[in-house]
Amino acid sequence: MIHLHQVQKYYHDNLILYIPELKLDKGIYWIYGLNGSGKTTFLKILAGMIPFVGDAHINQLSLKKNGVEYRKLISFAEAEPVYPSYITGRDLVLFYQDIRKASQQQTDRLIAFSGLHAQLENPIGTYSSGMAKRLSLLLAFIGNPAWILLDEPLATLDTEAVHALPELINEYRQQYGTSFIFSSHQPFLSAALSIDKNFTITDNTIQPIP
Numbered sequence: 001m002i003h004l005h006q007v008q009k010y011y012h013d014n015l016i017l018y019i020p021e022l023k024l025d026k027g028i029y030w031i032y033g034l035n036g037s038g039k040t041t042f043l044k045i046l047a048g049m050i051p052f053v054g055d056a057h058i059n060q061l062s063l064k065k066n067g068v069e070y071r072k073l074i075s076f077a078e079a080e081p082v083y084p085s086y087i088t089g090r091d092l093v094l095f096y097q098d099i100r101k102a103s104q105q106q107t108d109r110l111i112a113f114s115g116l117h118a119q120l121e122n123p124i125g126t127y128s129s130g131m132a133k134r135l136s137l138l139l140a141f142i143g144n145p146a147w148i149l150l151d152e153p154l155a156t157l158d159t160e161a162v163h164a165l166p167e168l169i170n171e172y173r174q175q176y177g178t179s180f181i182f183s184s185h186q187p188f189l190s191a192a193l194s195i196d197k198n199f200t201i202t203d204n205t206i207q208p209i210p
């Protein structure tokens with residue numbers, strides 16, 4: 001379970017998010033809202049990527065008190081991934097595989113999903129934006145995180161990858177019991193998945209949609 005308690009996020013003096021209490025059981029959650037409403041901020045707070053007031057827990061582990069252990073349980077794919085241009089896709093895959101102790105079989109499955117076999121040895125600076133996005137998804141799925149956060153996962157993907165992603169998400173749900181939170185302006189992914197609850201962010205807070 002994810003548990004947020006008294007979370008506040010300010011940029012300069014502007015309150016962006018205030019979440020008094022939020023509990024999410026294992027499942028698949030879709031979060032949507034207008035541009036600038038705070039979806040990315042929410043996901044980055046959960047992923048432990050930006051400072052905020054309050055705390056987040058996963059299965060009783062506090063982000064503020066047990067940051068390393070907490071972060072082992074969560075994975076985040078950015079909306080617009082940026083990587084150093086001189087390292088190769090293979091360098092990153094090997095790095096993630098090593099630190100997350102992922103099997104070769106799983107890594108091969110994810111490389112197949114990414115369709116990047118032919119480009120993995122090339123520096124990421126030579127990748128198109130869709131290729132960098134595929135790589136970021138591949139990396140987010142490596143290992144066995146309890147939660148995978150996907151920020152606009154369909155952005156810049158071609159039709160083939162758009163259809164492959166819900167397949168992969170369902171596979172992880174069944175095989176590993178992985179939970180997902182994704183933000184998307186496109187309803188396709190939510191239609192292709194069995195969503196447990198939809199959320200929106202309005203007036204600086206997150207609210208379930210009945």
Ligand SMILES: Nc1ncnc2c1ncn2[C@@H]1O[C@H](COP(=O)(O)OP(=O)(O)OP(=O)(O)O)[C@@H](O)[C@H]1O
Nearest residue numbers: 011012016033034035036037038039040041042079
């Ligand atoms: N680094 C930052 N410095 C200052 N303000 C920021 C920063 N990052 C985000 N913001 C502000 O926080 C608010 C929420 O931004 P966020 O990126 O979370 O929105 P979003 O819902 O993901 O938007 P979009 O749908 O356009 O991706 C916006 O008003 C934005 O201007």
